[in-house]
Amino acid sequence: MQISFNHASDLHDVKELLLSLAGTSNRDLEVVTEKNNTLYIKVNRNEEYMIQTYIVPALSKFIIKRKEPTLFRNLLSTVFFFHDESEQQQIIQMVYSIISEDEANLHPQLREGYRREELLTQALTIFLSNQNIYFSFEAFLKFRLKDYYNRLLDYIEVAIDEYKLEQDYQDFIESLRKYIGSKTRTAFSQVHVVYENERFLFYDENFDHFTYQVQSLEDDFISVKGFEVDQELIAPLLLICPKEIYLYVLDVDHGMIQMVMNIFQERVKVLPHERFYEQQH
Incomplete structure (x- = not known):
């Protein structure tokens, strides 16, 4: 051969x-x-x-x-x-x-x-x-x-x-990112988010629980290129537009957590789930 x-x-x-x-x-x-x-x-x-x-x-x-x-x-x-x-x-x-x-x-x-x-x-x-x-x-x-x-x-x-x-x-x-960059006012300067029982709970800088009803985002952000804005976590954070976001999670690779980190970038701090309860007391 x-x-x-x-x-x-x-x-x-x-x-x-x-x-x-x-x-x-x-x-x-x-x-x-x-x-x-x-x-x-x-x-x-x-x-x-x-x-x-x-x-x-x-x-x-x-x-x-x-x-x-x-x-x-x-x-x-x-x-x-x-x-x-x-x-x-x-x-x-x-x-x-x-x-x-x-x-x-x-x-x-x-x-x-x-x-x-x-x-x-x-x-x-x-x-x-x-x-x-x-x-x-x-x-x-x-x-x-x-x-x-x-x-x-x-x-x-x-x-x-x-x-x-x-x-x-x-x-x-x-x-x-451009949307949050254009917002000059914020409802809360600091927000703490903890994942409990398959849902996200919101707390202010004093660790007081609050709910935030998403009335509506601007039409441009309901669906962009076929991607819908999540109404449970992403939409509230976009509307609140806090300067600091503390996420307390068990799994940092959770898809929604990764998305928050991608959108809000340096505003986000990811902490172990148990740290939330330590800081409450």
């Missing part, structure tokens, strides 16, 4: 992967670098086993680790017309986040069909069934991986949807 590469670095990486998988003293598999960026692989026995156990995994790993990021960038540019490098990088990061999910948490659009690793293994196994083959790696990458490319497109489509949703969410948060 002979594989030609366009770049010496690619040949070197594939050779290193093969040797790391098969071992340098494996007599059943000989790996030799030839001139003109060609890799010669000789299988002395157990041909099918050697191809399936060493050659296919090495090439598959090389494609995923070395070639795939560039493939994603090319697809984003030529198919989806995302040319900005920063945007491309953010979407690619989302792609890999999606890919890393286990089967149970995989995005609904991606639950059907094979994972990309399986598609690469299938394509390589069929293509390399004859060990006497001589081929260009770049040509194989370009013309023999249709199912793999289609799967990459599936990943990108989902990642773009999530990227746009994240952008809309950040615009929503920024609009709420």
